[in-house]
Amino acid sequence: MALDPTAFKTIVPSRYITFTIPNLLLHLHHFNASQLRVAVLDSPAPSEPVQIAAMLVPIGRESDWYFSTEQGHLQLILNFPQLSRLFLIGNSPTSTHPTSYNPLLCTDGVASVADSSVVEENLMPLLIELIPRSAFCRTGDGLCEIPFLSYEDEVIRSLVLDRCVGEFVGEMLIEDVELESEDGGGREFRRRLRFKRMPNLVQTQIKIRPKNVDFVNMEEVEFEIVDDGVLVHPYLTPMVAGLSVIRSFLDAKIGNGIKPKALCLGVGGGALLGFLSSQLGFQVLGIEADNVVLEVARRYFGLERGNSIRLCVGDALDMIGKFATQVESNGFHGYVLENGEHLNDFDDKFDVIMVDLDATDSNIGMSAPPLAFFQKSALFAIRTLLSKDGVVIINVIPSDQTSYKLVITEFKEVFAELYEIDVGNEDNFVLIASASEIGHVSVHRQSKFLKKLKQVSGSFLDSIRLI
Structure with missing residues (x-):
């Protein structure tokens, strides 16, 4: 079907159009394919007045989900709430799947230092044709400025190890990446899990x-x-730092030889579960919606189930509803999961519930967790599962302040106290909600548990605030 140029003259919220054109800019180094891929995305919530911008796809990353999928584009534009339309221009991908990224092996070794101003100048005639009428000004030369945004992250190079498809989460990939060291020296390497439905969100590393x-x-x-x-x-x-809100309770429990109980909603690669078990001595039950994710966690991320870590497959909302009913009727004594796991060791209540789930769709105003978790029925079920001195700790990635304020309001109506940790990356907030008012009892002795908590949590212990 031929492309209709008039389609670009108006802003249509959430509209996504991609097309390819012959590459006439081979001499500019940045573009080395015979075809250029152009993507045009209109924001779900266009700004007033209309503002537009463009971005060049980093060379070598054209097949990455960040830059080659609608969800990737959507998450990019949501990072710039002032924009109404975003253009992405890059080499046409040679593969439909991300494979590897290594700028050291670029075609002629000069792509990374190409004169970006010359590239932008040569692209301007194309972009002018894609500008909506409402972006034209009545003064000067009649055109609003089209700034070029730069995409920067810490990835130096990467390699995809595997791609899997889960019944619930869909397509996912496991990749090894080399990152720039925070202190500017040496090398740092990570193994990461990403889902195609939320490509810019690293699930586990x-x-x-x-x-x-x-x-x-x-x-x-x-x-x-x-x-x-x-x-x-x-x-x-910071999620682990949230445990310090009930440090006196947990320390006393451990001091009496009793393992604290944790329910983790969302397993991913299992890093949090493994840490709670091996480093802090918790008994952990993890719930994951997709069995393929659990297989990935075991194969690539070293997650091991055993006496201290139990795992079950199921929808987190359904499971907390079932657990709440079970706890109110007969506790977990004799309760058997569908996979045959007995929950006798978990008694009746959990001391902490950790919620680390993505929303599956960032269009809804929240990248994590699903909005269904803020319904009264879900929050009351979670509170029912908490011990009297327990807390729920939840990772929240709001798309805007309005969504975040609504979340806080919902929590305050169900829980006794609510605390917040600002992760400091402009994306995540950690909320800690307590089942009852917390008595701030000082712990004078430095137990092994408290030392470890302080060691791992660092400055986040001092950034917890009551809201």
Whole structure:
């Protein structure tokens, strides 16, 4: 079907159009394919006045879900709420799947230092044809400015290890990445899990290290998991820091030889479950909607089930509803999951419930968790499952402040107290809701549990605030 140029003259919320054109800019190095791919996305909530911008796809990453899918584009434009329309221009992908990324192996070695201003100048006639009428000004030359945004992240190079398809989460990939070190020296390597439905959201990452450090291609080296008791996913450390709200209760329980009980809604690669079990001595039950995700966690991320970690497959909302009914009637004594797991060890209540679930669709105003978790029925079920001194700790990624304020209001209507940790990455907030008012009892002795909690949580302990 021929492209109708008039289609671009108006803004249509959430409309997504892609097309290819012959590449006449081969001499500019940045573009080295015979075809250019152009994507035009209109924001779900267009700004007034209309503002537009363009972005060049990093060379070598054209097949990455960040830049080649509608959901990837959507998450990009949601990072710029002032925009009404975003253009992405890059080499036409040679593959429909992400494979690897290594700028060291670019065609002529100069693509990374191409003169971006010359590229932008040569693209301007094309972009002018794609501008909506409402973006034209009545002053000056009649055109609004079209700024070029830059995409920057810490990834130096990457390699996709595997792609899987889960019945619930859909297509996912496991990749090894080399990152820029935060202190500017050395190398850092991670293994990551990403879902195609939310391509810009890393579901899980853990530390890995190469068995041979002298390599150019990541395909050439074998990596091993680093088990140093450190959480590297940005929001997991503040989630663990949230335990300090009930540190006196947990410390007393551990001091009496009783393992605290944790329910984790969302397993992913299992980094949080493994940490709670191995580093803090928790008995952990993890609920994951997709069995394929659990297989990935075991195969690639070192998750091991055993006496301290139990796993079950099921929808988190359905499971907490069933658990709440079970707890109110007869507790977990004699209760058997569909996979044959007995929950006798979990008694009647959980000391902490950790919620780490994505929303499956960032159009709804929340990237994590699903909005259904803020319904009164779900919040009351969670509170029913908590021990008297327990807390629910939840990772929240709101798309805007209005959505976030609504979440806070819902929590305050069900729970006794609500605390917040700002993760500091402009995306995540951790909310800690307590089943009852917390007595702030000082713990004078430095137990092993408290030392470990302080060691892993760092400055986040001081950033917890009551809201």
